Amino acid sequence: MIGVIIAFSFGKGAIQEVARLKNRENISIELVTVAEIVPISKKPTLSVQFNDLGVTKKAHREIELIAAAESASGIEFFAWDFNFNAVKGFNAEVLLDKEGKQIYQFKPGAHTIAVKVVDNDGLENIELIHLKVNGGITSHTQPS
Incomplete structure (x- = not known):
């Protein structure tokens, strides 16, 4: 050659x-x-599902949130912001969650939850969940 x-x-x-x-x-x-x-870096994929665990004695909804993510380099951790505000940015209440599962109690009203995944290369992805808690729960997710 x-x-x-x-x-x-x-x-x-x-x-x-x-x-x-x-x-x-x-x-x-x-x-x-x-x-x-040089392998082209790709951010991890992320999806979030939830289970309604019922109403607490204080009339809050207890919700189990389950994050699933994939990355070629492997997942390092998840972080959770249960009161996400787009103006203030991501402010994790739970950091370094290795399993991607959280149980949280929500008061009646509208809530935006942000879930961040970070892979072993340091690349991240965030998904937003919009919950409306009243007699039942309605939601939709939105990748950011």
Whole structure:
């Protein structure tokens, strides 16, 4: 081999020219993509489910929140903000949760919960859960 060319991708022309150089002039050039050298980092995926555990003596709803996440490098921890405010940003009430499970009591009203996952590479993802607690519970999740 005489040389290496590194690029994000190679077009048909570059591939043909490398083949021509090898066949006609016996010059070997290896085409290497950046992805072969440096893996492209991807943030972890995250989803959150919940179970209604019922009403407490103080008329609060007890909710079990279960976070599930995946990352090629593995999951380091989850963090939970049970009173998320977009203006103030993420303010974890529970940090370094290794299991991704929390039980929390909510007063009647609207609540926004933010769940953050951090993988072993330090990449993170956040999902927002909007709960409305009254006689029952309604919710929807929103990746951020």
